[in-house]
Each structure stands twice: as C-alpha cells, then as structure tokens.
Amino acid sequence: MAETTVSVERPGRLKEFWFYFRENRGAVIGMWVFMALLVIALFAPLLAPHDPTQQFRQHLLQPPVWQEGGSWEFVLGTDALGRDLLSRLIQGARFSFIVGVVVVMIASTVGITIGLLAGFAPKWLDTIIMRIMDVILAFPSLLLALVMVAILGPSLLNAVIAIAIVLQPHYVRLTRASVMSERHKDYVTSAGVAGAGTLRMMFITVLPNCLAPIIVQAALSFSTAILDVAALGFLGMGAQPPTPEWGTMLAEAREFILRAWWVVTFPGLAILITVLAINLMGDGLRDALDPKLKRS
Template identity: 55%
Template sequence: MNEIKLYQETHIPGPWEEFWYQYKQHKAAMVGLVCLLIIVLLAFIGPMLIEHDPTVQFSESLLIPPAWEDGGSRMFLLGTDDLGRDMLSRVAYGSRLTLGLAVIVVFIATIVGVVLGAMAGISKGPVEFIILRLMDIFLAVPSLLLAILIVAIIGPGLLNTIYAVAIVLVPHFVRIVRAVIREELDKEYVIAAKLDGSSPTRLFLISILPNILPPLVVQITLSFSTAILDIAALGFLGLGAQAPNPEWGTILSQSRDYIQLAPWTVAAPGLAILITVLCINLVGDGLRDALDPRGSQ
C-alpha cells in the first residue's frame, strides 16, 4: 500500500492522462461519449442483428404501430411505415448511411480546410487575400441554404450531397486553422525553425501542426453534428439520398404525410437525429474543456 501511495504522489501524469482526467470532470460529456459509442456500435452491428431488410415491403402489415402500443407486433418493434417496411431496420441501416456520409464529409472538409488555412496562415499577399475573401463569401450565406444552392446546381444524389456539405464546412476549418497558425508564428519554436532553414511545408507539418491539433479536434467533432443535420435536411428536401435508400432525412420526408396517422414513422428517425447530434455536441463541449481548461473557465 505504501508503494502504491508513493507512486501516486510521485507519478507525473502524461498528456493523455491529463486530458482524460479533465474530460472525466465533464459529466455531461461522459454521458454523451457513452451514448455516442453505443450509437456507433449499433450502426455497425445493428443491421446484422435485425432479421428484416429495410426495403422489403410487408403488404399485409401497413402502418403497424410499435410493439408496446395496441395493435403492435413483436415482429416489428418500432412498427412499419405506409409501405409495410420495418421501421427498426430502416433506422438501423439509416444510421450506417447517415453517419458514414458524415465521416466522409468531415474528412474531406478537414483536409481541404487545413490545406487552405495553412496557405492563408503562412503566406501573405494575394494568396491569403483570395482564400479569405472566398471563405467570406461562403460564410455570408447560411450553411444549409448554401448546401441547397450547391446541390440545386450540380444535381441531387449521395455523391453531390457529400460535395455540397463538405464545401459548406471548409470555411470554418480555414478560419480556425489560419487564426491558430498566426498565433503560433510569433512563438520562439517557430522562429527557431525558420532560422534553421525549414521550408513553409516542413514548418507547418513538423512544427506548427502538432500544436494546433486541440482546436482542430474540437472543430472536427462539432462539424459532425453540422454534417448530420445538413445531410438529413437535404435528404428531407429530396436533394440528398434518394429512395429507397434508408437515410434518416429521406425516411422523415417519406413519412411526413403520416405524422398524425402514424407518428412513430416520424418519431423514430427524428429521435435518432436528435440524440446523435446531442451526443456529438456534448462530446465536443467536453473536448473543448479538456483540451483548453483555461478557456472554459
């Protein structure tokens, strides 16, 4: 016992230990993290455990209510829609599609945003001016409206949805990366690297990038919620995923005419979007507080 106590008193926590300790202090973030992990796990293994295909129509079971309501069936735990398709399987498969699209969108936006932000932050003159003015144009338009305009121009579909939502997210990454880089450029370690003859590319990748990861990680996390909402909104408007793809927004769009007759057909995908976005935002808040404890005070 004395050895354990001595170790605890003399042990200096590493950066990951310190980060995890700070994150655990945010109780709501811990709840969000657990719920988000469950959602991701269900997105991967849920469709394997459900016996019904999301596109199969049971013509004798139209608008069956959930199993716990009168007239419900254990065969369809969340009920069926107007075509007799199992709502549980559609929401489960839709989670894989919606979350998968969000991951692709945020990945593309992060890569493009970091590159453009680095160019604007390190270089000065026409390059910086052009990048910033272009980003200002994008930021002047509400994100969802901009995504709708882009999809309306290039056409509906999953691939075009990815392009549209990624373009909407890029300006936020550019702004935050450029701002952090400008703060880092005046620090001694960057000046020393410049005097050592580092090229702009090496200066960014080796010296600056590791030090801007905390705000970048927070922005990546919060961008997931925006991506999910925009993807679902485009699907709801008929500009994103097209039927019979069981994307959450598309399911909502197909069920809106039955919101009074069969509210479970809207409640299931709507709650899925709400809970997922809420969990991601809670995780983002926890990351921000853990990575920058002084900024959260």
C-alpha cells in the same frame, strides 16, 4: 544530512485529457451514447432484424409492440409500405456516420491545408483567400448546400460534397488564426534557423500545436453534417428512396403524421439523440483540450 528531492511525475497526455474530460458528465454520457450508436452503425447488417427495403404488405403502418395491434416481429412498427422501422433506423445510423466521417475528412483536409497556406502566405494572397472564405460564409449554409446539390443533382454523394464545401471555410479561418498565433513563437523561429523548409514548418512544426481547436471543430462539424444531410434528404435533394436515411424517412412519413405517429417520431428522435450526443461530447473535448478552460 543529505537532502532529498521529491520529483512530481507529470501525468501522461491521455490521462490528463481524460481527467478534464470526465469532469463534464454530459460529455461522458454523450461519449457513451456516441460509442453505442457507432457500434450499431458498424454492425447494422447483423443487428437489423429485417432487410430495410423489404416490404410486408400485410403489415402496413403497423404500430409499435406496446400499442394495440403491435407485434414483436416489428418492435417499432412499420411504415406506409410495410417496411420494418427498426431495421431502417439501424441502417440509417450507418449512412449518417458515413456521411459525418466523409464530410469531416474532406472539409478538414481541404480547410486545414488552405488555412496553413493562408497563415504562411504573403499578405496579398492571405487577403484573397480569406475574402473568398468570407463570401462563402456570407450565405446560409443550408441554402448554399441546396444550390450546389441542385446544380450537381440530388443524391447522397452530391449532398456530402456540397456540405463538405460549405463547412470547410470554418477550418480555414480556425487554422489560419492558430497559425498566426504560433508562427512567431520561439520554437518556430528555431526550426527556421535550423533550416526547416516551409512545408516542414507548416505540417510538422506548427500544425500539431494547432490541432486542439480543430478537433473540437471536427466534432461539431460531424453533428452539423448529420443535420444538414437529413435536411437535404427531407427536402428531396439528398438520399433518394428507398435508401434508409433518417431525413428521407421523415419526408416519406409526412402525410401519415396524424395516422401513424411512430413513422415520424422515431427518425426524428434518432437525429436528435445522435446530434445531442455529439454536441455534448464536443463540449467535453473543448473543456479538455483548451488550456484556458482547465482548472489549475
């Protein structure tokens, strides 16, 4: 009687990732909210009912549509200069997402490169690099960003550069730790015996196996960047008026908080919902990408 062997096909990496990711319901909700906000940011000029800088002088501080005195022309009301709040929030989503993407790209690229260098460098160079990173991390991130923006000058671009510099030590430490745990494994030794150069070992052999925690850190850095640029805008050191950036909108609305609650509430809610959605999604990414957290 012939023996029959049953082969169990291993699911693809994408299917396996989605299987673990969807177990976290909060992460799935965060992902859908994030995707909705991303669509709003991409199509902001088409979705915004008015120009975000256009002033309707006859509609100063007009309340939302459901409150007495509101109108469907300005669904979420207007600010102290008569600008449509909904249009400014929609355009603000674009600025927030651009800031998040640029900050993560700069911080991760520089941080990963320095972290790989530290992981493969001689001990003395590794020590120097990590002590510099420790010095940067010793300062409160927002305070350090404020000092850098004060030196460079208040603008959205300078705020992005400052936040990227402040966040990159996290990538350096994370990448170095991953490299140190990977570089003595058999596959790395085999690549070295096969004649792979140092750069090939760093970027082709080792780096792909260190990406899981870096991806999670990128998601968390995205939300941190949005929060920090909003904080800098609120303090007058980030985006400058009339740019429809959420932090700047909060700063402009401070004096009207008792007379017109909507000019403060809606930008604050936009920041809260965006950051919460990204953090929930980051938790799901951590659960799906970290093998230690996967249930057998």
